[in-house]
Amino acid sequence: MFGRLTWDAIPFHEPIPLITSLVVLIAVGAIGFWVWRKGWWPYLWNEYITSTDHKRIGVMYIVLALLMLVRGFADAIMMRAQQSLAIGASQGYLPPEHYNQIFSAHGTIMIFFVAMPFVIGFMNFVVPLQLGVRDVAFPTMNNVSFWLNASGALLVNLSLFLGEFARTGWLAFPPLSEKAFSPGVGVDYYLVALQISGVGTVLTAVNFVTTILKIRAPGMSYLRMPVFCWTALASNLIMLAAFPVLTVALAQLMLDRYLGFHFFTNDGGGNSMLYMNLIWVWGHPEVYILVLPAFGIYSEVAATFSGKPLFGYRSMVFATMVICIVSYCVWLHHFFTMGAGADINAVFGIASMIIGIPTGVKIYNWLFTMYGGRVRFTVPIYYLIGFMLTFVIGGLTGVLLAIPPVDFIVHNSLFLVAHFHQVIIGGVVFALMAGYTYWFPKAFGFTLDERLGKAVFWCWFIGFHLAFMPLYVLGFWGGTRRMQHISDPSWAPWLHVAFLGAVIIGIGIVLTVVQLLYSIKTRDQRRDVTGDPWDGRTLEWLTLSPPPHYNFAVLPDVHGEEAYWTRKQTAIKEERLIDEPNYQPIEMPINTPTGVIVAFFASVCGFAIIWYIWWLAILGLIGAFAIFVWYAWQDEHEHIIPVDEVRKNARERRRIRMEHLHTISQST
Numbered sequence: 305m306f307g308r309l310t311w312d313a314i315p316f317h318e319p320i321p322l323i324t325s326l327v328v329l330i331a332v333g334a335i336g337f338w339v340w341r342k343g344w345w346p347y348l349w350n351e352y353i354t355s356t357d358h359k360r361i362g363v364m365y366i367v368l369a370l371l372m373l374v375r376g377f378a379d380a381i382m383m384r385a386q387q388s389l390a391i392g393a394s395q396g397y398l399p400p401e402h403y404n405q406i407f408s409a410h411g412t413i414m415i416f417f418v419a420m421p422f423v424i425g426f427m428n429f430v431v432p433l434q435l436g437v438r439d440v441a442f443p444t445m446n447n448v449s450f451w452l453n454a455s456g457a458l459l460v461n462l463s464l465f466l467g468e469f470a471r472t473g474w475l476a477f478p479p480l481s482e483k484a485f486s487p488g489v490g491v492d493y494y495l496v497a498l499q500i501s502g503v504g505t506v507l508t509a510v511n512f513v514t515t516i517l518k519i520r521a522p523g524m525s526y527l528r529m530p531v532f533c534w535t536a537l538a539s540n541l542i543m544l545a546a547f548p549v550l551t552v553a554l555a556q557l558m559l560d561r562y563l564g565f566h567f568f569t570n571d572g573g574g575n576s577m578l579y580m581n582l583i584w585v586w587g588h589p590e591v592y593i594l595v596l597p598a599f600g601i602y603s604e605v606a607a608t609f610s611g612k613p614l615f616g617y618r619s620m621v622f623a624t625m626v627i628c629i630v631s632y633c634v635w636l637h638h639f640f641t642m643g644a645g646a647d648i649n650a651v652f653g654i655a656s657m658i659i660g661i662p663t664g665v666k667i668y669n670w671l672f673t674m675y676g677g678r679v680r681f682t683v684p685i686y687y688l689i690g691f692m693l694t695f696v697i698g699g700l701t702g703v704l705l706a707i708p709p710v711d712f713i714v715h716n717s718l719f720l721v722a723h724f725h726q727v728i729i730g731g732v733v734f735a736l737m738a739g740y741t742y743w744f745p746k747a748f749g750f751t752l753d754e755r756l757g758k759a760v761f762w763c764w765f766i767g768f769h770l771a772f773m774p775l776y777v778l779g780f781w782g783g784t785r786r787m788q789h790i791s792d793p794s795w796a797p798w799l800h801v802a803f804l805g806a807v808i809i810g811i812g813i814v815l816t817v818v819q820l821l822y823s824i825k826t827r828d829q830r831r832d833v834t835g836d837p838w839d840g841r842t843l844e845w846l847t848l849s850p851p852p853h854y855n856f857a858v859l860p861d862v863h864g865e866e867a868y869w870t871r872k873q874t875a876i877k878e879e880r881l882i883d884e885p886n887y888q889p890i891e892m893p894i895n896t897p898t899g900v901i902v903a904f905f906a907s908v909c910g911f912a913i914i915w916y917i918w919w920l921a922i923l924g925l926i927g928a929f930a931i932f933v934w935y936a937w938q939d940e941h942e943h944i945i946p947v948d949e950v951r952k953n954a955r956e957r958r959r960i961r962m963e964h965l966h967t968i969s970q971s972t
């Protein structure tokens with residue numbers, strides 16, 4: 305009846321997961337109860353959970369990412385603690401089978417459920433606003449994408465309470481991940497969760513490629529799009545091409561595990577090297593899916609806070625598209641040691657190094673944007689400078705890894721672990737924190753506290769260097785990755801420093817929460833009444849903070865590369881706004897519970913597949929299908945916002961802008 309699911313699945317005999325599970329369950333229950341007591345559930349249901357508004361969906365992605373960051377960080381600090389305890393005679397506090405689950409869960413969660421939702425969240429929130437339009441191409445599908453991602457995150461976290469997670473690392477290489485060597489449910493949790501969230505990601509890519517190519521404000525030609533939109537386009541093009549490869553690789557592994565196929569086993573003519581190729585054909589481009597939008601955020605931040613147009617806009621666009629294409633031609637640098645041969649290794653090594661050139665172009669462009677500008681040293685600029693200092697070193701260690709003979713020595717070493725955390729934390733995480741500070745007032749109508757924001761920055765910056773620089777040294781001394789125990793006592797000081805670094809990052813994460821709560825409490829003193837708190841240059845700053853559901857009463861007419869800046873300067877010079885347009889009623893998509901219900905059934909179905917409960921899997925599938933049919937039969941998918949309401953809002957907005965312009969022209 306319940307397949308493999310028995311009472312043994314609950315970790316009664318392992319105190320750490322058991323206590324964590326209980327604490328998490330109690331916390332979730334308490335928050336749910338508190339929200340109910342406050343009477344906020346209907347608001348959450350109508351305004352967020354069932355919303356088709358790209359801004360609300362963006363916020364939900366970022367909330368998901370922040371929650372999962374806490375989980376991913378908890379894993380990280382446990383690993384750092386284990387490695388600084390389990391040295392020499394001591395065995396530490398985590399047994400190997402538990403430690404292996406932790407690094408696998410950490411990598412999987414950080415990439416799929418922290419970095420991805422963070423990046424997708426920003427694209428959701430920002431891209432339609434910057435393009436000067438009202439929503440993405442397929443708003444309902446957007447909601448479905450989010451909930452499928454959340455369903456994947458739920459399943460990965462469920463493995464803590466019921467059963468176990470994969471012990472195979474974040475990419476589940478066979479033969480270790482085959483049934484013979486990993487008979488439990490861990491790898492199945494991994495496979496099913498990533499398949500479900502992967503569907504969501506592909507739908508997101510379809511949505512955003514369509515939006516950027518097809519829906520832009522009048523006059524917004526490709527070469528007038530803000531750089532963030534270009535990087536979002538590049539990132540979604542990579543997603544569109546790469547994620548189906550991941551789906552195929554994981555589906556083949558599922559066939560191996562569930563039906564005894566032999567794609568990746570050496571019996572029956574299979575070959576595990578095929579998996580290596582497929583997973584890295586996705587895995588390498590994946591890191592550029594993350595880092596390109598990060599580059600986009602830095603570009604917006606550099607221009608705004610230097611008070612200058614971005615230096616070398618066209619070269620920035622060109623560099624982005626070159627990286628987008630070349631990132632597809634380097635996957636083999638992850639397994640130089642697999643033995644493809646010297647010539648093949650050389651080709652892929654050189655291709656990898658070539659990516660350094662467009663990346664270098666970007667770094668120089670940001671520097672030249674700041675050079676000679678009136679730079680305002682706000683939190684986002686701190687992250688930009690911190691990024692340039694950190695990422696250049698991380699990128700250069702990447703170039704070292706791209707030299708095959710060097711890679712033979714440091715492959716899978718702690719040097720590699722240091723490389724990729726340096727580019728991911730210094731590149732992606734810093735950008736996400738910069739973007740969070742930069743766009744927060746647009747989303748909620750008030751700014752975040754600046755002093756606490758700077759404290760958070762210093763925690764990440766100092767903490768990162770302490771946590772990961774020692775790993776370069778240990779890597780050179782022969783330290784390999786994924787070690788549950790360290791036998792050489794002379795490494796202890798380096799590992800203790802690394803632990804201290806992780807603690808400092810932890811303080812930064814706690815301070816982020818404090819900053820948020822404090823800023824909410826003092827929001828009345830930090831209201832953004834102008835809609836343009838940073839003296840911005842792109843269209844998201846033209847509308848109110850927070851923007852109305854439809855973003856713009858009338859789609860803005862775009863002239864020139866910096867749509868909003870040009871318009872603002874003309875208005876300041878002429879001391880008047882453009883003539884009031886003829887307002888029209890606006891048609892917007894209605895809310896829909898389709899996304900949550902589909903994700904509910906997908907989670908049920910996924911859970912049943914993991915535990916071999918076949919009747920439930922079939923019920924889940926039927927449920928998910930039925931809700932789509934139900935949705936297709938609905939007659940009403942849009943509602944009309946009456947012209948009076950549009951006009952009222954727009955006039956209010958014009959009054960605020962006039963006052964704001966007046967203050968600016970007085971002060972200059």
Ligand code: HEA
Nearest residue numbers: 591595637660663664696699702703705706715716724727
């Ligand atoms: C955001 C994530 C991210 C980014 C941006 C990069 C960027 C790069 N990475 Fe990294 N990498 C990872 C994430 C990332 N990587 C991860 C997660 C892994 C390991 C996965 C695992 O095994 O679990 C990995 C592993 C990895 C390997 C495999 C090593 C091994 O397994 O043994 C290699 C080898 O070539 C490599 C190379 C590079 C190169 C050449 C770049 C380049 O793009 C860097 C370009 C940047 C610069 C060079 C700096 C700025 C440029 C200048 C200042 C101009 C002047 C410089 C020159 C012209 C050279 N990476």
Ligand code: HEM
Nearest residue numbers: 380383407408411414415419473474721728785786787806
């Ligand atoms: C917040 C601070 C972080 C700390 C302290 C940290 C620490 C660690 C540690 C100790 C490991 C294991 C290294 C080993 O094999 O010995 C690891 C692995 C890994 N980390 Fe992090 N990490 C952090 C953030 C991140 C972030 C933000 C990401 C990605 C977005 C990330 C992605 C990964 C990946 C992919 C692995 C490899 C997992 C595997 O071996 O299968 N980490 N991290």
Ligand SMILES: [Cu+2]
Nearest residue numbers: 588635637638
């Ligand atoms: Cu790579």
